[in-house]
Amino acid sequence: MNLYFQQTYQRSFGTFPLTGDTLASAVAEAAKVGYRAFDTAQMYNNETEVGAAIAALGLPRDEICITTKVHPDNFTDALFLASVEGSLKKLGLDRVDALLLHWPAYDGDNTVSLRLLQKAKRQGLADHIGISNYTSTMMREAASLLDEPIITNQVEFHPLLDQSILLKAATETGIPLASYCSVARGEVFKYPLFAEIGASYGKSAAQVVLRWILQKGVPINTMSTKPDNIRANFDVMDFTLSSIDMDRIDAMRATGYRCVDKAKVPTAPEWD
Structure with missing residues (x-):
């Protein structure tokens, strides 16, 4: 993984569930404050709009890191590579920086989708490959199955959920985690602790959570679609939380x- 990608990927701007002018203005504002990594997915139905918004920025391609994710409906030999090519066409790109499997396979057997993911990278459709919503067991299986490095397992990760099992698996497999639902869709703001800690650093509750x-x-x-929040979410590198x-x-x-459970996504795996 090149150093620029590694550093840029530390803070990525998500685009779900944005569309239309709202998406375009949010991406523009995110780029203005310094974001260079942008995350989308086939499932979001906004790849075309994300591609247009990024093109409108006028930034050099090698300064932008784009992640998209393959929908489980496309985890077959007949559909996988064609769907990735479709995503690239929508995004207006010849490759993405990171291509992820959005969810485990519906039947629990990830062998086919993982091998197709690796094939997509080797065909030049993606610079890096990764997974999302994988359990620790699935992480170990993926690491043993693939020859190409797996750059991330994107999972729900915030202070209201214990993901220590996945963190341990990340260390054991060399597959780093990345977070989504980083502020638990606002649930963290119900707990005064984060604002209390933030006050001693001159930071908000959200910034404390992100820094943690x-x-x-x-x-x-x-x-976020609010300029102040977009900036605040990015501005989390200038302080360090104490061990206490x-x-x-x-x-x-x-x-x-947990934000994303089987009630919301019936095909979700049995979480660790």
Whole structure:
């Protein structure tokens, strides 16, 4: 993984569920404050608009990192590569920087989709490949199956959910985690601790949460349509939480709050 990609990927701008002018203005504002990594997916139905918004920025291609994710409906020999080529056409790109499997296969057997993912990289459709919403067991299976490096497992990650099993698997497999639902879709703001800690650093509750994630060694993926929040979410590299404050936040993981469960995504795996 090149250094620019690695550094840029630490703070990625998510585009779900944005569309139309709202998406275009949010991407423009994100780029203005410094974001250079942008995340989309086939499932979001906004790849065309993301591509147009990024093209409108006028930035050199090698300064932009684009991630998209393949829908499980396309995890077959007949559909996979064609769907990736379709995503590239919508995005207006000849390759993406990172191509992920959005979810495990419906039947629980990820062998076919993982091998097709590797094939897509070897055909030059993606510079890097990764996975999303994989359990620790699935991470180990993926690491043993593929020859190409797996750059990430993008998962729900925030202080209200204990993902220590996945963090351990990340260390064992060499597959780093990346976060989505980084502020638990606003749930973290119900807990005064984050604002209390933030006050001592001159930072907001959200910035404390995002900084905690980064100090866990996990890149953050955030989305907002409000310019002030977009800037604040990016502005989390100029302070460091103390070990005492990290421990206080660690204790919040016992809350056990999960944004994405089987009630919302019936095909989700049995989480660790």
